[in-house]
Amino acid sequence: MKFKAEIDVMPLKELLDPQGKAVGIGLSNIGLNAINNVRIGKHISVEIDANDKAEAESKIKNACDKLLANPVMEYYTFSINPA
C-alpha cells in the first residue's frame, strides 16, 4: 500500500533563526510589517510503501532520526495519508 508523508523539519524554538530573521526584515522592507516571528525550515514530501499506517509511521520516524533532521538544531513533525 502506498502512503504519502508530509514532513516539516524546523529549527528548534530555543534557537535563533537567522534566515527567518532576514526574511522578516525583507517583508517589512516591502511594506508587510504585520508579519513577524518568521521561522524557516524544510518541507519534505515522500511516498512510502508499507503494509499499514503504523509501519509507514515507523519508517518515516526512522528516516527523520537517521537522515532528514539534525536533532541538535532541528525538530520534526509529520503527517501520513494514503496516497
Next chain:
Amino acid sequence: MKFKAEIDVMPLKELLDPQGKAVGIGLSNIGLNAINNVRIGKHISVEIDANDKAEAESKIKNACDKLLANPVMEYYTFSINPA
C-alpha cells in the same frame, strides 16, 4: 487579532528536484528503500496581525507572491489558524 500561518513552498511538480533526488538515494543507502519520490521545499511559519482571517490570508498571499516563493520554479500552499 493574531494569526499563525504555515506556508509550504515546494518545487513545481514538472521540475526535477536534485536535492530530493539526492536525499532519496541517501535513504536507500541507509536501507530505507521503501521511501521514494522525495521532494524538498521550504516550510515557513509566521505570525500575522490582522482583523480577520480573510485579511490575514490576503497578507500571506501577498508575501508569498512578492518575496517567499519564486513562481518560475516554485508553488506555495498555506494554512492560517488563530494563534
